Amino acid sequence: ILNVEQSPQSLHVQEGDSTNFTCSFPSSNFYALHWYRWETAKSPEALFVMTLNGDEKKKGRISATLNTKEGYSYLYIKGSQPEDSATYLCAFSNDYKLSFGAGTTVTVRA
Amino acid sequence: GAGVSQTPSNKVTEKGKYVELRCDPISGHTALYWYRQSLGQGPEFLIYFQGTGAADDSGLPNDRFFAVRPEGSVSTLKIQRTERGDSAVYLCASSQGQGVIYEQYFGPGTRLTVT
Numbered sequence: 001i002l003n004v005e006q007s008p009q010s011l012h013v014q015e016g017d018s019t020n021f022t023c024s025f026p027s028s029n030f031y032a033l034h035w036y037r038w039e040t041a042k043s044p045e046a047l048f049v050m051t052l053n054g055d056e057k058k059k060g061r062i063s064a065t066l067n068t069k070e071g072y073s074y075l076y077i078k079g080s081q082p083e084d085s086a087t088y089l090c091a092f093s094n095d096y097k098l099s100f101g102a103g104t105t106v107t108v109r110a
Numbered sequence: 111g112a113g114v115s116q117t118p119s120n121k122v123t124e125k126g127k128y129v130e131l132r133c134d135p136i137s138g139h140t141a142l143y144w145y146r147q148s149l150g151q152g153p154e155f156l157i158y159f160q161g162t163g164a165a166d167d168s169g170l171p172n173d174r175f176f177a178v179r180p181e182g183s184v185s186t187l188k189i190q191r192t193e194r195g196d197s198a199v200y201l202c203a204s205s206q207g208q209g210v211i212y213e214q215y216f217g218p219g220t221r222l223t224v225t
Contacts, residue, residue: 032210100152
């Protein structure tokens with residue numbers, strides 16, 4: 001069992017503020033690190049897949065960084081909007097199998 | 111195009127009953143996966159199909175769980191003699207192939223409640 005940890009478990013952020021949260025994963029036998037956004041009653045949506053140490057990915061106001069040597073990734077949300085409210089899951093992949101963290105639930109207050 | 115669909119969206123059953131959960135993957139996707147998310151946890155891998163065959167069923171918790179994909183498209187997850195601990199959201203995903211370069215596309219899940 002691969003231990004993937006996410007922190008914090010939940011956070012509240014004021015609309016317009018920026019925030020970030022962490023995913024830690026085993027640093028050995030690294031294949032890829034995935035970030036998903038999961039809104040209530042919808043399908044988890046892939047945000048990023050990151051494979052190289054030092055990778056930085058960006059999609060609109062959301063970005064992510066990757067440090068495979070120390071085994072962590074940060075997800076950043078800049079200028080949070082109510083539509084960013086969701087659970088953000090990271091997953092360590094060993095070829096085809098995804099090992100997920102428990103997620104960080106973000107609530108953006110208007 | 112159509113994404114991954116799962117039916118039913120919600121299922122309530124009594125302890126000891128048999129249930130079937132269905133997954134319709136994206137057309138043309140050869141790989142199909144089942145995951146289970148229990149309360150307060152992240153999704154956990156159950157089984158992976160490449161075509162019609164189960165390439166990895168190491169995540170199935172016990173022999174009450176079984177999954178099939180007879181024609182390499184639709185998959186059914188079958189749970190016998192359900193227990194309250196089986197209550198969870200069951201997620202299905204599909205991808206074009208195997209490997210990290212192939213994104214897994216998820217369905218909305220089936221929420222199973224065993225009373």
